[in-house]
Amino acid sequence: MNTNQQRHYQTVEKAIVYIRHHIQHQPSLSEIAEHVHLSEFHLQRVFTEWAGISPKRFMQSMTKQRALQVLKTSDTLLEAADHVGLSGTGRLHDLLVSCEAMTPGKAKNLGADLHIKYGAALTPFGEAVIGWTDRGICFLQFVEQDVCQTVAILRQQWPLARFYSQDAHSISDTIFSGKGNKIHLLVKGTNFQVKVWEALIHSQPGQLLSYAQVAQKIGSPKASRAVGSALASNTIGFLIPCHRVIRGDGDIGQFRWGSDRKVAIQGWEAAHL
Structure with missing residues (x-):
């Protein structure tokens, strides 16, 4: 695993923390992206590359x-x-x-x-x-x-x-x-x-x-x-x-x-x- 992948995990971890704390609200992709200071497109790509599923699908798995x-x-x-x-x-x-x-x-x-x-x-x-x-x-x-x-x-x-x-x-x-x-x-x-x-x-x-x-x-x-x-x-x-x-x-x-x-x-x- 390279440093770029490590940085991706740190971004995803921050997104997961945000999702967990707002799970009842079911935050949108734009809200999550704003929290981790990425564009929606970039967050979607990084998250899916790391987890294999989109932030929305991941949120569903956390319920x-x-x-x-x-x-x-x-x-x-x-x-x-x-x-x-x-x-x-x-x-x-x-x-x-x-x-x-x-x-x-x-x-x-x-x-x-x-x-x-x-x-x-x-x-x-x-x-x-x-x-x-x-x-x-x-x-x-x-x-x-x-x-x-x-x-x-x-x-x-x-x-x-x-x-x-x-x-x-x-x-x-x-x-x-x-x-x-x-x-x-x-x-x-x-x-x-x-x-x-x-x-x-x-x-x-x-x-x-x-x-x-x-x-x-x-x-x-x-x-x-x-x-x-x-x-x-x-x-x-x-x-x-x-x-x-x-x-x-x-x-x-x-x-x-x-x-x-x-x-x-x-x-x-x-x-x-």
């Missing part, structure tokens, strides 16, 4: 009514994905994501035997820091303030590991290119957290799930609140798709990297199905 409709079918979709052993069948990226949890002993030594390569890269949703080992990707966090602060979070997660700064753009391209790549994750969490993350890995692009549906799926129907805590502990954004979990009433819910980015990822996935 609570649409979210509630998707939630009604989520259980069936999740069961179907599980049955065929795939993480999803949408043409968005069709990633075959697998997940390996560290053994308790390995996790306890805080990564003493791990060699972690890391670097910053541009993604369709802003800059991110990615960390990976020979066993898989262990970290993907979108940069909220600065890269150094995000790298510090990676180092805190694996304090005894050895770190090597690398160019992460090829890794980012593998994740976001949409070419059906196989990606392996290395995660560290409690048994419950790993069960939640694996359930989401088996969801499909564009699918939305409530906290209660995820809890039901992992066999703990009364653990909706604990599901939320597991999502908040996720340090591998996008690939462990906690952005697909919303509240049962259709509201967007929380997201570690900001609710506006959560909406952006949901809309991007829905547009590419």
